[in-house]
Amino acid sequence: MVEPIRQRKIIHVDMDCFFAAVEMRDFPELRDKPIAVGGPANSRGVISTCNYEARQYGVRSAMPSSEALRRCPGLILVPGRMSVYKAVSQQIRAIFARYTELIEPLSLDEAYLDVTDCHQCRGSATLIAQRIRAEIQAETGLTASAGIAPNKFIAKIASDENKPNGQCVVLPEQCAAFAAALPLRKIPGVGPRTAERLAEHGLQNGADVLKHSPERLHEWLGKFGPVLYQRAQGIDPREVQPHRERKSVGVETTVAEDLRSEQACLDKLMSLLPELARRLGEKPFKGLNVKLKFSDFQQTTVACQGNELAPSQLAALLHTGYLRGEGKGVRLVGISVTLASHSSPQLSLL
Template sequence: MGVEQRKIIHIDMDCFFAAVEMRDNPELRDKPIAVGGPASGRGVISTCNYAAREFGVRSAMPSSEALRRCPDLILVPGRMSVYKAVSQQIRQIFQRYTDLIEPLSLDEAYLDVTDSRHCRGSATLMAQQIRAEIEAETGLTASAGIAPNKFLAKIASDENKPNGQCVVLPKQCAEFAAALPLRKIPGVGPRTAERLAQRGLHTGADVLKQDPAELAQWLGKFGPVLYQRAQGIDPRQVQTHRERKSVGVETTVAQDLGSEAACLDKLLSLLPELSRRLGERPFKGINVKLKFSDFQQTTVSGQGQSLDPQALRGLLHTGYQRGEGRGVRLVGVSVTLAPEQPQLALGLE
């Protein structure tokens, strides 16, 4: 069966963490709330309910900024163990319909229901039933997108939020994708969108007017991918097992770090936790991440198979210089995992 004939459902829980908090504390239901760290501790919003979003509060926003936008915002500390337990409950509902499940996070997943016999094989009816079962069994609502591929299903799930669903039929794929603003296409971040807009490209239809070779010249490997997405094509399969590619640890500091030496101290303090998370897994690269006081961030990567402080110092120096004197609010370090083959597990000679 061709990729274009598959039946993919993307389920996305509605403001998941905040919804769990409202379910467990009904007094919060009609108030603007957000799950995140305290503003005094440089906290960041994980998610917020729709009442808070009306004030412009968004995920990944500093808690202090969220409170400026919404002075009545109620900040709730996260309860990750509870969210994981609810996520597992939802996963068990998915498994009633298919074994082909690709979780993206605790609150969203792709389901390939191409060969499922539930609901007379109708993916639309399956999505409705899955959402109804989630609400009945957890008290939470979910939205769904149904399409012949992952890319369109994910975008469709956002069309009728909250507590709704959207279907893109095979014959509608090209038209649906052509009308999409490019910023909605995964992989098109703010900078790429700006570069494309400078060339007069704003929608999928605009991309299709371009020479694919020129797109590849402008955007590298992403050029051909963007050209495919603009046609509504996505050959990726639902992956039931994802190989982990990296392990890392990072921390946001209470006050901006004003020197390279202070950043290095903080970086080195993260190594014991990174070693604990890494265990015996071999790796092939080291990455140092810095986020500056204006929230711009940079990552510097190098090769290496051991957590050599000297190598880390060099990567940090390169990253810190990119800050041009700005304070540093977040320091992180990660490793790029190597395939687990015995010859790659050896240290450098």
């Protein structure tokens, strides 16, 4: 007799404007004021995280500080304190560990938890998420949001539904309808250009994707096509991987319109640094990598050794990669670091 497949219970916990929230906790005079963690405007600084007051003015992560100040003249820029954020992250991780060993951190401020075998709270993933969020607030003074679902993809999307300080539950029988109603831009992997290409074929949401075969989607999107077909059905077979050894950490973005100059590419590259720093935390690294994808979908990666995100070194890598495009527009810019297994100097955005 074939045993039925056991339904997973996955929680995605995402801290609310984490870096900014830590600053408001430690410096109460900043509360109720628009603040952002980031570099100064006069040194090509960019925003790492901002609070919800700042977001009301259109300030967003990865935005140049100069643009953020233009949109919100009263914005208070706060330099980051990575060692503090890391310490708080460890506190939060310890709370997770009270409920499960199956914890897959994505960055300092978010993680997947598999609570399928957790017997606390009568085994209810909804109640476990509520208790975890309550303990985080009681012990750190910070709020978190959560998504609860039978797989990682739906849980991650759901955690953003009721932010800040809320949670969203998607039951197994609701996954297909939930995914079908999703705007395609909410599905990880669908950037501006991919969404534009899909819109040209009349695809706006998950339900539209299912009107086409995986083979047709493969013709349009390459190997991501069949993945998108699965996601549009609310399917994600990936397991929570607590012991996954990461070899690199990176961030990339696909632009709405091709970048037509090396300087435009450099500006976009520099705007990615705060998000890379957030994902990296204080993990030591030994190599830098810059990735470019050109308008004809050919791509190139330039790498070198190094343990600091020095703008001059990144600019040199970008220059080498840009020349390989022979004047073609650039549709994607990415930066990553190769992780080291030994200690090295703390990350610095020079």
